[in-house]
Amino acid sequence: MAKEEDDDNLPDKDAAKEFYAKYEPKEIIGRGVSSTVRRCIEKETGREYAAKIIDLSQESQDGVDTHTMRDATRQEIHILRMVAGHPYIIELQDVFESETFIFLVFELCKNGELFDYLTSVVTLSEKKTRYIMRQVLEGVRYVQSKSIVHRDLKPENILLDDQLNVKITDFGFAKVLNEGEKLFELCGTPGYLAPETLKANMFDDAPGYGMEVDIWACGVIMFTLLVGCPPFWHRKQMVMLRNIMEGKYSFTSPEWADISDDPKDLIRRLLVVEPNQRISLDDALNHSFFNPVAIKSGGFNARAKLRLGLVTVRAAVRLSRLPHTAARDLPLHDALRDPYTTRVLRKVIDGCAFRVYGHWVKKGEGQNRAALFENTPKTELKSLYVSNLSR
Numbered sequence: 214m215a216k217e218e219d220d221d222n223l224p225d226k227d228a229a230k231e232f233y234a235k236y237e238p239k240e241i242i243g244r245g246v247s248s249t250v251r252r253c254i255e256k257e258t259g260r261e262y263a264a265k266i267i268d269l270s271q272e273s274q275d276g277v278d279t280h281t282m283r284d285a286t287r288q289e290i291h292i293l294r295m296v297a298g299h300p301y302i303i304e305l306q307d308v309f310e311s312e313t314f315i316f317l318v319f320e321l322c323k324n325g326e327l328f329d330y331l332t333s334v335v336t337l338s339e340k341k342t343r344y345i346m347r348q349v350l351e352g353v354r355y356v357q358s359k360s361i362v363h364r365d366l367k368p369e370n371i372l373l374d375d376q377l378n379v380k381i382t383d384f385g386f387a388k389v390l391n392e393g394e395k396l397f398e399l400c401g402t403p404g405y406l407a408p409e410t411l412k413a414n415m416f417d418d419a420p421g422y423g424m425e426v427d428i429w430a431c432g433v434i435m436f437t438l439l440v441g442c443p444p445f446w447h448r449k450q451m452v453m454l455r456n457i458m459e460g461k462y463s464f465t466s467p468e469w470a471d472i473s474d475d476p477k478d479l480i481r482r483l484l485v486v487e488p489n490q491r492i493s494l495d496d497a498l499n500h501s502f503f504n505p506v507a508i509k510s511g512g513f514n515a516r517a518k519l520r521l522g523l524v525t526v527r528a529a530v531r532l533s534r535l536p537h538t539a540a541r542d543l544p545l546h547d548a549l550r551d552p553y554t555t556r557v558l559r560k561v562i563d564g565c566a567f568r569v570y571g572h573w574v575k576k577g578e579g580q581n582r583a584a585l586f587e588n589t590p591k592t593e594l595k596s597l598y599v600s601n602l603s604r
């Protein structure tokens with residue numbers, strides 16, 4: 214790394230003697246609105262961590278009060294400590310505070326954001342989605358067990374460690390809820406907002422929202438993982454927000470044709486507009502998507518037997534069709550005439566297009582992978598939230 218860059222970005226040494234005494238900062242691995250994240254090494258053990266260095270003086274220049282920023286960070290630290298000790302939630306290892314900087318030392322997630330992983334693979338198989346979503350739902354269940362609502366769940370806030378295990382992060386919008394308490398502030402990222410969050414902001418008589426908003430966001434994430442584009446996206450944001458409030462999305466784009474019924478059914482139950490009819494996290498984790506052929510030893514389970522029969526028949530049909538569907542047997546003129554209709558080629562085309570153009574070259578109406586990159590409103594929403602805090 215260039216020396217000037219280090220000089221530019223590393224906080225004054227006097228400001229955080231304790232941090233430098235214990236850790237050796239290395240290269241920058243990410244940037245937030247008001248923070249820089251660096252890999253660092255704990256001197257005593259040689260273990261690697263990620264240090265999020267929050268520049269409070271920078272916040273002051275941007276017009277957000279330093280004290281407000283400090284208080285908001287302390288609140289985030291408080292919540293991070295409440296949710297500590299779960300395998301699918303980011304572990305806060307150390308905190309150092311100085312006049313102008315706060316250092317948060319986290320466990321290092323070598324595989325970065327789920328968002329970037331999805332970008333590199335375009336879509337996830339049902340199996341991978343099952344693996345990731347089980348961990349996400351378990352992590353959120355733990356958060357809820359502490360009466361905390363995260364309010365900003367999305368693939369950017371789900372990090373992956375070196376084993377590709379989920380680590381839910383960014384508790385900047387999280388809040389501890391009292392029994393029966395409802396919230397009204399608008400905060401989060403537009404495409405992931407639950408209908409009740411939008412209604413709480415739009416209608417005076419709205420009942421507010423609670424922890425169910427995180428379950429909705431899990432539905433949006435799961436949909437996005439499977440097909441690589443979000444369920445409610447529309448190029449006009451107002452239409453997208455209306456789609457969310459009406460729960461208007463569909464499984465009609467070509468990718469869904471290859472996806473089985475179980476994940477669709479779970480998404481339908483997660484994306485229920487009425488929060489008290491939305492599936493609970495326990496029920497979501499017990500859904501057949503996570504237990505494909507659960508046959509209990511002992512008693513006869515008709516449902517499981519039927520499912521096993523269906524899976525077996527489907528597998529047999531696929532095997533018998535293999536010679537006709539495999540790419541090596543695809544007639545050249547078919548492949549040239551309409552390659553996108555062939556699944557195996559579709560995957561390759563999507564992957565190439567994505568790598569070349571850096572965005573989704575989309576066919577289905579009303580959906581666009583580029584939407585995944587439209588995160589900028591978060592900044593506006595965050596400052597809205599911070600200004601709410603200062604009231």
Ligand SMILES: Nc1ncnc2c1ncn2[C@@H]1O[C@H](COP(=O)(O)OP(=O)(O)OP(=O)(O)O)[C@@H](O)[C@H]1O
Nearest residue numbers: 242243244245246247248250263319320321322383
């Ligand atoms: N523990 C970690 N391990 C590996 N990379 C990380 C870790 N924490 C953050 N990063 C990387 O650093 C980037 C910035 O993280 P940060 O938490 O500052 O982002 P942010 O949530 O966008 O910021 P802000 O809270 O200011 O909005 C992340 O997008 C991620 O790529």
